[in-house]
Amino acid sequence: MQVRARLRHYRVAPRKARLLTDMISGMDIARAIDTLRFARKKSAPVIMKLLQSAVANADQQGNVDVDALYVRQAFVDEGPTLRRFRPRAMGRATRIRKRSSHITVVLDDER
Numbered sequence: 001m002q003v004r005a006r007l008r009h010y011r012v013a014p015r016k017a018r019l020l021t022d023m024i025s026g027m028d029i030a031r032a033i034d035t036l037r038f039a040r041k042k043s044a045p046v047i048m049k050l051l052q053s054a055v056a057n058a059d060q061q062g063n064v065d066v067d068a069l070y071v072r073q074a075f076v077d078e079g080p081t082l083r084r085f086r087p088r089a090m091g092r093a094t095r096i097r098k099r100s101s102h103i104t105v106v107l108d109d110e111r
Contacts, residue, residue: 004106005054013099014076017043021074028070054105072108076101
């Protein structure tokens, strides 16, 4: 049985969050949490909390063995981009893009 958890509008660039989601895809839950605990990235604690939320979702359903779960899929989609402007030389302006991400974690108990 598949279980998922989603985090939307998280203010980190998708490219940076994908580094971690690609790393934990296919791992069992305990190993993925340990990997995220020692990762030195801004999005690591947030993805770890999302992973724990997905485990709690599986536990709430009742018919899933929580110890047999693994990360079937973890992916990051691009969210809305905030556009800001920074003044530059000779009266010009440059666009600054503040990106956001939608992070999804899918767990499964059957390999």
